[in-house]
Amino acid sequence: MMIECKKLTVNFGNGEGIRNINASFNEGEFTLLLGPTGCGKSTLMRVIYMDILPTKGHINIRKWDSRKISKRQILHLRREIGIIFQDFRLIENLSVFENVALPLIMTGHSRRIIKDRVEVILDEVGLLETWHQKAGSLSGGEKQRVAIARAIVKNPFLVLADEPTGNLDPEAANTVFELLRKINSLGTAVIMATHNYGLIEDTDYRRIYMENGSLMDL
Amino acid sequence: MRLSFITKQTFINLWTARIPALIAVFTIGISLSIVIGMSLLGYKAINSFDLFQDKFEIEVFLHPDLSREEILKVQNELASINQIKMINYVSKEEAARIFKQEFGEDIYEILDENPLPASFHIKLYKQMTHPGIVENVAHRIEILPGVDDVKYHKEILILIEKYFRLFSLVGTGVIFALLIAMNILIKNTIKLSVYARRKQIAILQQLGAGGLFIRLPYIFEGIIEGALGGVFAGFLLHTAFRAVNFSVQYIFDISLEFSPIIWTVAISAGTVMGLLSSNRAAKSFMYLFARDDY
Structure with a gap:
């Protein structure tokens, strides 16, 4: 078991959050997190990368337990998870290369390793030609591919994608989804929150539906 | 790659x-130059005060008709006063010689006799040259038998003591205020x-x-701003020294020497200031603002 949630509750104090979630996610699995806006998908994602800690219950992610985890361990957890957001969250004044290289730079990898690894990943997402461009000058689809490249450059065991196609046109959305499928086919678990049902209708991935902060398997 | x-x-x-x-660099430069300038003035003032304390003397004039034994008795009485470090006897003849040295005239040629009294020149221990202590010692000497008069630069002593204290207080206050101002300034730049x-x-x-x-x-940003502020402070002080030397050299026979150590002190102080202020600012603001946004 890669992730296990037990009575997981996050209470923001304004009625929003997630309530009493019991769920587990397996290694290498592609899980679709579905539900309307505000149902708690993003909150669950944030709990998984420990941006917020549970108010009640707990979550175990591999060796990390939300009840015992330290600030330093949270950083280590995040370094082993790839995160993709709807709004890309790239550093716009840095080049494509630098954005993708960031997770490797911050962990102190050598220039040679970084160059080799980033080139391979940029080639995989089809952006090798644009490596020198500023991230701010790219189209939405390209930005999301850079974000995917940044998420997978450190070989994560899990990729969290929070509405990754929300800001994209159908063609770009399809490219991004295909990339996530490819990543999953290579053994990385993917949890993708989306309400783009058209994009996923032909897939047989595990679907989890959320409503009002609660979760149900379909 | 990380670096x-x-x-x-x-x-x-x-x-x-x-x-x-840029505003931070200029303000740090101006503040640092004032801080270093005041510290240098303070150092000079302490040195001058030290010199004054070294040279400070109480003159004890004796009655003209004292015998050798009576003079020795006064000397012994003086030696028993704890605050006194050194006693120097100046005879009538020696007083006449000093008079000639200082005024260029022979007292015997002017008056046919020597009216200058014999005296003791007394030096006190440095820490005893405060007006209150000196007055107390002078009073003890005045009442000794055989002593005619006791003289010392009471007004100068009071004046120096008063201004030295005022200068120390104001100087320390200004230095602290400027250090706090520099800290706030760097902090605000980093906050922005x-x-x-x-x-x-x-x-x-x-x-x-x-x-x-x-x-x-x-942190590097703060260090660079602080160091550049230090360079600017060094430049300001160098210019100020030259200006002061140029304007006073015709009036007084003095010149201020701009030591290269001032550059080192200014740049080091700016750098340390930048490091400490920016580290604190980055630590306190990075979580605060980052939380606001995502």
């Missing part, structure tokens, strides 16, 4: 917030930088970047 990335980020930060950074890059900080935190990795560009 080159952090260095690049530092210069991007400096360029993005170049106006506040951190605020301008709050999204970037939040992204780095989400990617798992450690606190130091995020903070270092801001």
Whole structure:
């Protein structure tokens, strides 16, 4: 078991959050997190990368337990998870290369390793030609591919994608989804929150539906 | 790669917030030059006060008709006063010689006799040259049999003591105020930088970047601003020294020497100030602002 949630509750104090979630996610699995806006998908994602800690219950992610985890361990957890957001969250004044290289730079990898690894990943997402461009000058689809490249450059065991196609046109959305499928086919678990049902209708991935902060398997 | 990335980020930060950074450099420079200038003046004042204390003397004039034994008795009485460090006897003849040295005239040629009394020149221990203590010692000497008069520069002593204390108080106050002002200034510049890059900080935190990795560009920024402020302070002091020397050299026979150590002190002080202020500012603001945004 890669992730296990037990009575997981996050209470923001304004009625929003997630309530009493019991769920587990397996290694290498592609899980679709579905539900309307505000149902708690993003909150669950944030709990998984420990941006917020549970108010009640707990979550175990591999060796990390939300009840015992330290600030330093949270950083280590995040370094082993790839995160993709709807709004890309790239550093716009840095080049494509630098954005993708960031997770490797911050962990102190050598220039040679970084160059080799980033080139391979940029080639995989089809952006090798644009490596020198500023991230701010790219189209939405390209930005999301850079974000995917940044998420997978450190070989994560899990990729969290929070509405990754929300800001994209159908063609770009399809490219991004295909990339996530490819990543999953290579053994990385993917949890993708989306309400783009058209994009996923032909897939047989595990679907989890959320409503009002609660979760149900379909 | 990590260092080159952090260095690049530092210069991007400096360029993005170049106006506040320039203001910080100039203000640090001006404040540091005042702080160092005042410290130098303080150092000179302490030295001068020290010199004055070294030279300070009480003159004890004796009755003209004292015998050798009576003079010795006064000397013994003086020697028993704890505050006295040195006693020097000046005979009538020696007084006449000193008079000739100082005024160029022979007292015997002017008056046919020597009216100058014999005296003791007394030096006190340095820490005993405060007006209250000196007055107390002088009073004890005045009442000794055989002593005619006791003289010392009471007014100068009171004046120096008063102004030295005032200068120390004001100087220390101004130095502290300027140090606090510099700290606030660097802190505010870093706050602006951190605020301008709050999204970037939040992204780095989400990617798992450690606190130091995020903070270092801001710390380097503070160090650069502080060091440049130090260079500017050195330049200001150098100019001020030259200006002072130029304007006073025709009036007084003195000149201020600009030691290269002043450059080192100014740049080191600016750098340390920049390091401490920016580290504190980056630490306190990076979580605050990053939380606001994502």
